Amino acid sequence: xxxxxxxxxxxxxxxxxxxxxxxxxxxxxxxxxxxxxxxxxxxxxxxxxxxxxxxxxxxxxxxxxxxxxxxxxxxxxxxxxxxxxxxxxxxxxxxxxxxxxxxxxxxxxxxxxxxxxxxxxxxxxxxxxxxxxxxx
Amino acid sequence: xxxxxxxxxxxxxxxxxxxxxxxxxxxxxxxxxxxxxxxxxxxxxxxxxxxxxxxxxxxxxxxxxxxxxxxxxxxxxxxxxxxxxxxxxxxxxxxxxxxxxxxxxxxxxxxxxxxxxxxxxxxxxxxxxxxxxxxxxxxxxxxxxxxxxxxxxxxxxxxxxxxxxxxxxxxxxxxxxxxxxxxxxxxxxxxxxxxxxxxxxxxxxxxxxxxxxxxxxxxxxxxxxxxxxxxxxxxxxxxxxxxxxxxxxxxxxxxxxxxxxxxxxxxxxxxxxxxxxxxxxxxxxxxxxxxxxxxxxxxxxxxxxxxxxxxxxxxxxxxxxxxxxxxxxxxxxxxxxxxxxxxxxxxxxxxxxxxxxxxxxxxxxxxxxxxxxxxxxxxxxxxxxxxxxxxxxxxxxxxxxxxxxxxxxxxxxxxxxxxxxxxxxxxxxxxxxxxxxxxxxxxxxxxxxxxxxxxxxxxxxxxxxxxxxxxxxxxxxxxxxxxxxxxxxxxxxxxxxxxxxxxxxxxxxxxxxxxxxxxxxxxxxxxxxxxxxxxxxxxxxxxxxxxxxxxxxxxxxxxxxxxxxxxxxxxxxxxxxxxxxxxxxxxxxxxxxxxxx
Numbered sequence: 001x002x003x004x005x006x007x008x009x010x011x012x013x014x015x016x017x018x019x020x021x022x023x024x025x026x027x028x029x030x031x032x033x034x035x036x037x038x039x040x041x042x043x044x045x046x047x048x049x050x051x052x053x054x055x056x057x058x059x060x061x062x063x064x065x066x067x068x069x070x071x072x073x074x075x076x077x078x079x080x081x082x083x084x085x086x087x088x089x090x091x092x093x094x095x096x097x098x099x100x101x102x103x104x105x106x107x108x109x110x111x112x113x114x115x116x117x118x119x120x121x122x123x124x125x126x127x128x129x130x131x132x133x134x135x136x
Numbered sequence: 137x138x139x140x141x142x143x144x145x146x147x148x149x150x151x152x153x154x155x156x157x158x159x160x161x162x163x164x165x166x167x168x169x170x171x172x173x174x175x176x177x178x179x180x181x182x183x184x185x186x187x188x189x190x191x192x193x194x195x196x197x198x199x200x201x202x203x204x205x206x207x208x209x210x211x212x213x214x215x216x217x218x219x220x221x222x223x224x225x226x227x228x229x230x231x232x233x234x235x236x237x238x239x240x241x242x243x244x245x246x247x248x249x250x251x252x253x254x255x256x257x258x259x260x261x262x263x264x265x266x267x268x269x270x271x272x273x274x275x276x277x278x279x280x281x282x283x284x285x286x287x288x289x290x291x292x293x294x295x296x297x298x299x300x301x302x303x304x305x306x307x308x309x310x311x312x313x314x315x316x317x318x319x320x321x322x323x324x325x326x327x328x329x330x331x332x333x334x335x336x337x338x339x340x341x342x343x344x345x346x347x348x349x350x351x352x353x354x355x356x357x358x359x360x361x362x363x364x365x366x367x368x369x370x371x372x373x374x375x376x377x378x379x380x381x382x383x384x385x386x387x388x389x390x391x392x393x394x395x396x397x398x399x400x401x402x403x404x405x406x407x408x409x410x411x412x413x414x415x416x417x418x419x420x421x422x423x424x425x426x427x428x429x430x431x432x433x434x435x436x437x438x439x440x441x442x443x444x445x446x447x448x449x450x451x452x453x454x455x456x457x458x459x460x461x462x463x464x465x466x467x468x469x470x471x472x473x474x475x476x477x478x479x480x481x482x483x484x485x486x487x488x489x490x491x492x493x494x495x496x497x498x499x500x501x502x503x504x505x506x507x508x509x510x511x512x513x514x515x516x517x518x519x520x521x522x523x524x525x526x527x528x529x530x531x532x533x534x535x536x537x538x539x540x541x542x543x544x545x546x547x548x549x550x551x552x553x554x555x556x557x558x559x560x561x562x563x564x565x566x567x568x569x570x571x572x573x574x575x576x577x578x579x580x581x582x583x584x585x586x587x588x589x590x591x592x593x594x595x596x597x598x599x600x601x602x603x604x605x606x607x608x609x610x611x612x613x614x615x616x617x618x619x620x621x622x623x624x625x626x627x628x629x630x631x632x633x634x635x636x637x638x639x640x641x642x643x644x645x646x647x648x649x650x651x652x653x654x655x656x657x658x659x660x661x662x663x664x665x666x667x668x669x670x671x672x673x674x675x676x677x678x679x680x681x682x683x684x685x686x687x688x689x690x691x692x693x694x695x696x697x698x699x700x701x702x703x704x705x706x707x708x709x710x711x712x713x714x715x716x717x718x719x720x721x722x723x724x725x726x727x728x729x730x731x732x733x
Contacts, residue, residue, distance in 0.1 A: 012530050014557050014564075018537045039694070064526055066691035066700055072680060095529035098522060118533035120540070 003031040004132050007056035009041040009073065010034075010093070011065040015117070019060065022121050026128065037065045038073030042080075049083045056088060058131050060119065063094040063101060070094070074108045081110065089131045091115050137469070144465040152457055156450060163446045168392075171439060175340070175399035175432040176390050182333050182342065182430040183403045190405055193305050193324050194281040194422055200235075200320040201281070201307035209309075209317050211237055211246040223248070227256050233289065233302050234323035237309065242270050245318065250325075262292070264321075272425060273306035273319040282306040282423045283405075286326050286344075286352045288364045301326040301353070301360035326353075330360050333430065339441070340397075340434040346426045347386060386429045395436030403428040505714070512711045520575065523688050527568050531561040571701065578705060584627045584713070591622050591667075595656060598635045602643060612646060614639075615655040621665055622658065624733060630709040637702040638729065642671040644696055647724070665733040672726040676719070685719050 006023060008016050016034040023030050033056065035041040041059070048055050063070035070092060077090070089112040092105050097116055105114050112131075115123060203222070206215050226235055226248060235256065237246040242265025248256045264270045269284040276282055284304035289296040302323040309317045330353040334342045344352040353360045390399040405422050538554050538561075545551050599614060624631075639654065646652035650672060657668040676685060676692045684690045686707040689700040710717050710731060721727040 012534070014534045014560055015530065017557060018534060018541070021541065022537070037694075064523065064689070066689060067694060068680060069684065069690075072684070076680075095526045095533060096522065117529065118536045120537070 003029050004058070004128065005031045005054050005056040006033070007041060007044070007059040008032065008034040009036075009038060009059060009065070009070075010062035011036045012062070015062075015119075019119055019124070022119075022124055026121065026125055030128075038068035038070060038076075040067075042068065042073060042076055045077070045080060045088075049080060055084055055086050057086070058127060059088060059090045060093045060115070060127075061090055063092060063096065071104070074110055077110055078108075089113075089127075091127060093117060093119060141465055141469055144468055145461055148461045148464060149457065152461070153454070156453060156457075160446065160450050164443060167443055167446060168397075168439075171397055171434055171442060172390050172399070175397055175434055176401065178342070179399045179401035179430045179432045182344075183401045183428075186329075186333055186344070186403055186428060186430070187405055189329050190283060190403075190422075193303065193322075194283065197281050197305040197307045197320065197322055200322070201279075201309055203309070204312045205309055205317055207311045207313055207315070209237075209245075209311055219246075223256075229256070230254050231325050231328065232256060232322060233300065233325045234321070236264075236321040236323075237318060238264055238270060238273075238321055239318040240274065240316065241265060242267075242274075249323075268425065269304045269306050269321065270319065272423070273308065273321065276306065276308045276319075276423065278308060278310065278314075278316075280307070280421050280423060284424070285346055285426045286330075286361065286428075288361050289323065295364065299359060299361075299365065301330060327360060339438040340432060343431040343433070345386075345429050345431055347428075349386075352428065386427050395439065397432075397434040397439065399432040399434075400429050403430070509712065509714070516708050516711070520688065524568065524572060527689075528565070531565050531568075534561055571699070575701075575705070575708075578630075578633060578709065584630065586625050586627055588623050588625050589628055589631055591624060591656070591658070592616055592618060594628070594631060595635055595639075598632055598639060601636060602639065611651050612643065613651070613653040615653050617655065617657040620658045620660055624665055626715075626733065627709075627713060630713060634706050634709055634731075637706050638669045641702055642669075642673055644698065645673045645693055645727075646671070647673050647726075661732070667731040667733070668728055669731070670726065670728040675723040675725055675727050676721040677723050678719070678721050686717070 004027075008019055010016055010019075013036065016036070020032050020034060023032055033044065035044060038061075041061075045055065047053070061070045061073060068076075074090070077088075088110075090110055091113045092111055093115045094101060095117045102114060105111055113127070115127075200222075206218055209215050211219050226232065230250075232248075233250050235246075235248040236244050239245050243263050244261035247259045247261045249259045251257050269282065272282050272284075282305070284306070286301055286303045289300040289302045303326050305322045305324060307320050309320050311317055330344065333344050334353045334355040341355045343354045343356075346352055350363055351361075354362065359365050386400065386402045388401050390397065392398070405424070535558070538557060542551060542554060545554070595614065595616075642652075642654035652672060654669065654671040657670065659666045659668070674693060678685070681690070681692050685692075686703045688704040690704070691698055691700045706729075707717050715731060715733045717729060717731050719727060719729050
């Protein structure tokens with residue numbers, strides 16, 4: 001069974017380190033990639049599409065990032081969607097509980113969920129279960 | 137006040153005066169016409185009366201001429217008996233003064249005359265051949281009667297005393313064979329007849345005149361034929377010269393002369409109140425050597441008396457009008473004064489309202505401006521607080537996760553692996569608080585001190601901050617185009633920070649492939665000062681970053697260090713002083729910032 005491909009996009013490197021550790025603790029059967037901004041993450045997805053590599057099944061996407069933020073990532077991800085052969089579940093992860101962000105998030109069909117930090121182990125299990133239905 | 141009052145009063149009064157004067161003239165004219173008609177009527181009626189009297193006297197004379205006298209008539213001799221019954225009648229005719237029969241030689245054949253008791257008695261005959269009435273009488277044909285002038289009776293050439301005005305009526309007499317015997321001459325007493333002619337109850341004077349305007353009788357004197365009265369002749373000439381009044385001949389006329397109305401009406405012996413029954417309807421049957429006319433004189437003072445009620449009414453009307461119009465003028469003036477006062481008060485209030493409105497508008501403008509500033513500031517603060525809360529929350533949440541993980545760690549190596557992360561979190565929190573402190577210090581309004589800034593001097597001063605950088609290298613130039621304006625009133629502290637960040641960005645993001653420059657250019661657009669800061673650096677991909685250029689912690693060039701605070705600060709500082717900033721950029725070509733003050 002191939003590993004579930006998880007993509008973490010956040011400019012907070014400690015968050016990336018901690019979340020990666022938590023995911024590793026949950027399952028060994030996960031392939032985890034991390035990027036510190038949306039621009040790099042998009043490059044990676046583009047690369048997956050172009051080279052026929054497996055696309056991430058789950059993306060935990062931060063909102064506020066330098067170079068290209070979460071919203072910018074979503075807009076450009078939309079343009080790539082037609083070229084994707086497998087579903088990509090994007091969870092918007094943010095420290096903000098601002099209503100404006102929640103409302104804005106509803107405008108993107110690409111989003112599967114909205115998660116407020118801290119992202120606990122239980123929350124990660126819940127996401128993985130929802131996406132992979134115990135197939136991880 | 138008095139001048140205005142008189143002005144209003146005269147404005148009302150003058151038209152009324154003109155109108156009433158026209159009415160007065162009309163009324164006066166009408167009254168004068170009435171006077172004319174009245175005087176004409178009185179004179180005409182008098183002539184009718186006298187004409188009737190003359191008709192009567194002539195008729196009376198005809199009685200004596202119609203008798204067929206005996207042949208060789210001898211009134212005092214043989215024919216005394218024939219004449220006696222007629223003479224008996226004569227005795228009772230009180231208006232007869234004399235009754236005479238004169239033969240063809242002018243000798244009186246019979247003479248009766250009234251005595252003091254006005255009784256007719258036989259008198260001594262006289263010769264009257266030289267008298268005018270005898271000469272004229274002898275020329276008469278059968279059926280004709282001659283009436284003499286009215287004058288004072290004379291006996292034996294002397295005017296009889298007391299004065300006795302008489303009119304002599306003469307007619308020819310014939311015998312039974314129609315032979316002319318002589319004349320019958322009757323002296324009629326005219327005193328009682330003349331009196332009602334000249335006496336009149338109404339105002340003014342009446343004159344009876346003959347052909348040469350000699351006064352026969354007048355209401356102004358008790359004497360008839362006054363010009364024959366010797367003792368009055370001289371004075372009368374002066375007083376009763378009717379010619380002087382404009383009366384030249386006996387022609388019917390009514391006119392005004394020297395304020396006196398004169399009306400003359402000539403006697404027509406064929407006309408009178410009884411003319412329908414007149415005997416002498418043939419003018420030639422009644423002969424006279426004179427004409428008579430009745431003259432009416434209405435003196436100026438009588439006319440004035442007659443006109444007085446009109447003047448009186450005029451004066452009463454004007455007295456009343458003056459009082460009424462004075463009241464109206466005063467009332468109107470008061471009304472105008474009150475109106476002016478009210479208008480003045482209204483004007484003052486209006487001006488005050490306008491001033492209040494203007495002040496309110498100014499305050500409103502200031503409030504709007506403050507609101508806009510507050511809105512901008514709110515947005516800035518909201519964005520800032522959002523980012524701060526986000527960036528503060530991140531390390532906290534990370535710590536929470538680390539703590540959970542630490543609780544679950546059984547070996548020391550696992551714990552030691554997590555400790556550097558905690559140090560990193562502490563460092564990031566510290567950096568964040570530094571950013572907040574810097575941001576707040578810049579936004580502190582107490583630091584804002586508006587003053588005139590020489591733009592070039594300030595740029596040159598800021599340039600000094602980059603001494604060790606590429607600015608010393610000839611490959612990077614600072615260019616100026618400050619023709620439009622080179623000074624501005626702004627916060628020097630803010631401006632210094634703005635220039636510093638712009639210069640810093642231009643240097644850090646320069647294109648190393650070309651000779652770099654940053655150009656400060658000024659202009660006026662829509663009356664506002666505009667500053668362009670243009671460089672030929674790396675540029676920003678606005679297609680991707682359009683909405684994030686001026687946001688906090690945004691970076692656009694991965695390989696060049698930076699916190700992503702510079703442009704955020706520039707925008708914050710400019711907007712806090714009502715200025716704005718926008719950007720145009722082409723990747724690889726350069727960036728242009730446009731600042732509108």
